[in-house]
Amino acid sequence: MGSFVGACEIVEEKDVVRLAKHSSRYCMPPLGSSNDIEQRPALKSGYQGSMEYDIDQLFQSITIKPSPRRMMGSSFHHLETSASAGTSRCTSAGTSRSTSPSKKGATKKPFPMGTPRSPRVGPSDSISLKQALRDLCISKASEMAAQKRLSKSAAASPRVSEADRIKSLYRQVLNESAGRSGLPVDKGKSLVEISLTPVDDIPSSSQSVPQRFDALETEPSDSISEPSQAEIILPVSGNRSGLKTVGCQVSETSLLLKSHKSGSSLSSGSGDYELQIEENASYPPHVVIEDSLVEIDKHVTSLPSCSGSKVYAEELDKSIVSSARLKSEPTVLISELNGNFGNAPSSGTEDRKLVSKVTNNIPRPKSRPKRRILLKRKLRIAVASATKMVEKVDTSLVEPNGSQVLCQKCHCAVKSTSSENHLLTDTDSTEKCSNDLRSFSKDVSIEADQESLASTRLIRIVKCNKDPNKDSSDSCEVCDSGEAVIVMKQEVSPSNYSGKGDADEQIRENPTSSEKFEFSLSSKNSLGDYSSSTSMSEESNLSRFSCGNKPHMSMDVRWEAIKHVKLQYGSLGLRHFNLLKKLGCGDIGTVYLAELVGTNCLFAIKVMDNEFLARRKKTPRAQAERAILKMLDHPFLPTLYAQFTSDNLSCLVMEYCPGGDLHVLRQKQLSRCFSEPAARFYVAEILLALEYLHMLGVIYRDLKPENILVREDGHIMLTDFDLSLRCAVNPTLLRSTSPPEKDLARMSGPYNTSNCIQPLCIEPSCRVPCFSPRLLSTQARNPKQRKTKRPDLLTQQFRSLPQLVAEPTEARSNSFVGTHEYLAPEIIKGEGHGAAVDWWTFGVLLYELLYGKTPFKGYDNEETLSNVVYQSLKFPDSPLVSFQAKELIRKLLVKDPESRLGSVKGAAEIKRHPFFEGLNWALIRCAIPPELPDIYDNGATEVTFPEGNNRYLECKAIGDHLEFQLF
Numbered sequence: 001m002g003s004f005v006g007a008c009e010i011v012e013e014k015d016v017v018r019l020a021k022h023s024s025r026y027c028m029p030p031l032g033s034s035n036d037i038e039q040r041p042a043l044k045s046g047y048q049g050s051m052e053y054d055i056d057q058l059f060q061s062i063t064i065k066p067s068p069r070r071m072m073g074s075s076f077h078h079l080e081t082s083a084s085a086g087t088s089r090c091t092s093a094g095t096s097r098s099t100s101p102s103k104k105g106a107t108k109k110p111f112p113m114g115t116p117r118s119p120r121v122g123p124s125d126s127i128s129l130k131q132a133l134r135d136l137c138i139s140k141a142s143e144m145a146a147q148k149r150l151s152k153s154a155a156a157s158p159r160v161s162e163a164d165r166i167k168s169l170y171r172q173v174l175n176e177s178a179g180r181s182g183l184p185v186d187k188g189k190s191l192v193e194i195s196l197t198p199v200d201d202i203p204s205s206s207q208s209v210p211q212r213f214d215a216l217e218t219e220p221s222d223s224i225s226e227p228s229q230a231e232i233i234l235p236v237s238g239n240r241s242g243l244k245t246v247g248c249q250v251s252e253t254s255l256l257l258k259s260h261k262s263g264s265s266l267s268s269g270s271g272d273y274e275l276q277i278e279e280n281a282s283y284p285p286h287v288v289i290e291d292s293l294v295e296i297d298k299h300v301t302s303l304p305s306c307s308g309s310k311v312y313a314e315e316l317d318k319s320i321v322s323s324a325r326l327k328s329e330p331t332v333l334i335s336e337l338n339g340n341f342g343n344a345p346s347s348g349t350e351d352r353k354l355v356s357k358v359t360n361n362i363p364r365p366k367s368r369p370k371r372r373i374l375l376k377r378k379l380r381i382a383v384a385s386a387t388k389m390v391e392k393v394d395t396s397l398v399e400p401n402g403s404q405v406l407c408q409k410c411h412c413a414v415k416s417t418s419s420e421n422h423l424l425t426d427t428d429s430t431e432k433c434s435n436d437l438r439s440f441s442k443d444v445s446i447e448a449d450q451e452s453l454a455s456t457r458l459i460r461i462v463k464c465n466k467d468p469n470k471d472s473s474d475s476c477e478v479c480d481s482g483e484a485v486i487v488m489k490q491e492v493s494p495s496n497y498s499g500k501g502d503a504d505e506q507i508r509e510n511p512t513s514s515e516k517f518e519f520s521l522s523s524k525n526s527l528g529d530y531s532s533s534t535s536m537s538e539e540s541n542l543s544r545f546s547c548g549n550k551p552h553m554s555m556d557v558r559w560e561a562i563k564h565v566k567l568q569y570g571s572l573g574l575r576h577f578n579l580l581k582k583l584g585c586g587d588i589g590t591v592y593l594a595e596l597v598g599t600n601c602l603f604a605i606k607v608m609d610n611e612f613l614a615r616r617k618k619t620p621r622a623q624a625e626r627a628i629l630k631m632l633d634h635p636f637l638p639t640l641y642a643q644f645t646s647d648n649l650s651c652l653v654m655e656y657c658p659g660g661d662l663h664v665l666r667q668k669q670l671s672r673c674f675s676e677p678a679a680r681f682y683v684a685e686i687l688l689a690l691e692y693l694h695m696l697g698v699i700y701r702d703l704k705p706e707n708i709l710v711r712e713d714g715h716i717m718l719t720d721f722d723l724s725l726r727c728a729v730n731p732t733l734l735r736s737t738s739p740p741e742k743d744l745a746r747m748s749g750p751y752n753t754s755n756c757i758q759p760l761c762i763e764p765s766c767r768v769p770c771f772s773p774r775l776l777s778t779q780a781r782n783p784k785q786r787k788t789k790r791p792d793l794l795t796q797q798f799r800s801l802p803q804l805v806a807e808p809t810e811a812r813s814n815s816f817v818g819t820h821e822y823l824a825p826e827i828i829k830g831e832g833h834g835a836a837v838d839w840w841t842f843g844v845l846l847y848e849l850l851y852g853k854t855p856f857k858g859y860d861n862e863e864t865l866s867n868v869v870y871q872s873l874k875f876p877d878s879p880l881v882s883f884q885a886k887e888l889i890r891k892l893l894v895k896d897p898e899s900r901l902g903s904v905k906g907a908a909e910i911k912r913h914p915f916f917e918g919l920n921w922a923l924i925r926c927a928i929p930p931e932l933p934d935i936y937d938n939g940a941t942e943v944t945f946p947e948g949n950n951r952y953l954e955c956k957a958i959g960d961h962l963e964f965q966l967f
């Protein structure tokens, strides 16, 4: 507080009142009497003992060293006389407090902030004690106020208007500031209460920080405990103008988040946080602010004493020096937190609590007059998390030269290849820093809106999610528009702090920057890699198949097993597998069940003879399949663990699916067809798989029950990609050209005005109106209202919203591919086809699962093809199938691909069909499947090995097929 002497800080009036009340406590009867406790509800919070002790100590000190100079403050005089008078004084003061408002006001005099009176005037000896007392009282009062505020509902607070006033003040300043800088001011809503204190002579934060530390250092350890402080200063830089301004520091902006918390016994996590934005007022309005500073000054309750604070202060100073050193690095400005605190062991919990610092990297000329905007944010902090909160930047991430940061997840290098400062554009930076700081604020469990953060326009903080696989510590990466990457960690609980955090979320790249951040764990990277290279590669590419490329399978032990064998033998080959069964034989190869030698890991290995493929001109199909398999990472699609070539045999080591295929499973059903719920389950999973493939630019083209394998857990896996078409995807934002009503009609057909059967219920008694209730308001959910009303306006608006389509709706191919009964009319006609063929086959599949046969099957293939093109769709009378199911099939089996459901907006269109109403798409992978497969009877042929276990593969071409035999 001493550092803010003279500051014209606007403080909430309520705080001042509480301050006065708080100060009057010194004149009240001794603690412990019930009377006293009743009158001081805040003291019930548990810190009155230590405070009383502190005050007693103070009083004693003051009495021992009487000085006429102390009389300069009337309030101090009052305290001194009170102290010497003993308890009776308190009674009298207490009486006067209750009877005379003016005297009550007098008790506030030593404590108000912003008065002309300065306790620093005069000799420091006695004044420092006064000041200490004053500081203590103020901080205690602040805490009491904060605690009280926590217990009060926001709605009941009369401070609303004051907050508004303060906000408007703040906005004024921001507007002014933004006006000068040309930056827009974030007009987001805010719950943050701020007080603005534009002060000309207030020291800059760079000055004030050491002052506070000095105070900590000079005070004896047995005197009043100064609130311990920890700071996080996130140095960032940006460019308001959006120009790449290299190096030259024009002005500074600092944002200071400060919390005041005193008394180690205070368990509450409440505190006041201050945001200070400093701007160099000497700069003309048009000058671009380049450097920014985020400073979070947080009192740490765990600091036991001033001696501890001393060490801590020294360490903070070191941190500042260290940061300054980093600042001098031209290419990367890395600020550090934890590691700066001496060489504190990372395991020490107390030290860890202290370590929250990134210092100002920017050397500030002291002589320059500065204008400070002090934003005081009253932030309500979750009690538990606030006390446990630790923000830190791990210096271990910073290489000695300060030019490189390591990704915490994979310890890969996060390089800034730019040697220049690449700064954000105005809007970018403003938006991003505002958003980022919101995220950051959430990270530190501060419940507050961030309107006041609008002016932190040059700061980019990227929140990183918690990695559940590692520990509970959060990791944040903070990027200062490309110059620096700061990794912040937040510890939720000291007990589970491990010192490591994972950055799950990639830093958003600065669109104006040429720098590149390289992360090894990025599925986006693998996608990019794939798209740039689709050629066949053999073992050299095995390393690419790290679990990092298949996040959803990253915990799979089979990755480790493969890796282990590869490490042990240098390469992976057929010799490392025991071929157990022949699972099936396809057009381009034979699939075997295989066990990796020395492990219990089973795989399905597809073996293809390269020579055979070349002879039959099927190499491109094999290549396409391999390329597609390489990029898949989806629960309903196969995982490719490895690929290699042995003896001119190309092998794909895939995930083994023990449940056979859906065709076999359907045959096992009583009526040779699935129930509607079961069919819905399977086609829903297929739909997700197709959607995923489409988004990867893969048109599957060979959907049929035989290619849908059943996993051990009963979920499905779509396999066989040798007929798939790879194409480019141009995600487009599709605006609805048709009026909402037309969209609705397209989606729902006649059902938006009539009754229909629920998808999972084929009983007529279950007839209820079912059109898209998910999108309807609660009012419209009422069947009575729905009977009379047209679809809800909200639904219409939703339908008319632009929609992102990331599927290859425009792709075209003229190949004649597929299976006769599943061929789409446009393929048969040779008109060229696109992704809509998958929606046709999807309709045929649903039909077959429900009716046990395909819709256009003829006596022979020719008739089948003819039926597909010319015959209209008919539904058998039995089994009984819901209206929605039939409707969906009807909309999918539209002969004109452009009118087919899904042809315009892809899978999203189909997902919204009432047949899937109520289905939780996101959690379907966790849903209980209709049945579990009999994994010991999947029709695979047992492979018998000759004596001596000498196994050789012999491939035979049988017709168009290639079959491998063991002999």
Ligand SMILES: Nc1ncnc2c1ncn2[C@@H]1O[C@H](COP(=O)(O)OP(=O)(O)OP(=O)(O)O)[C@@H](O)[C@H]1O
Pocket: 583, 584, 585, 586, 587, 588, 589, 590, 591, 604, 606, 638, 654, 655, 656, 657, 658, 661, 706, 707, 709, 719, 720, 722
């Ligand atoms: N991962 C797997 N797990 C279990 N069985 C599999 C797996 N992959 C394929 N199979 C079985 O192997 C058989 C052959 O599959 P493959 O993909 O080689 O050809 P296909 O689908 O039968 O026909 P084609 O490749 O000619 O279109 C499949 O029918 C299936 O029963």
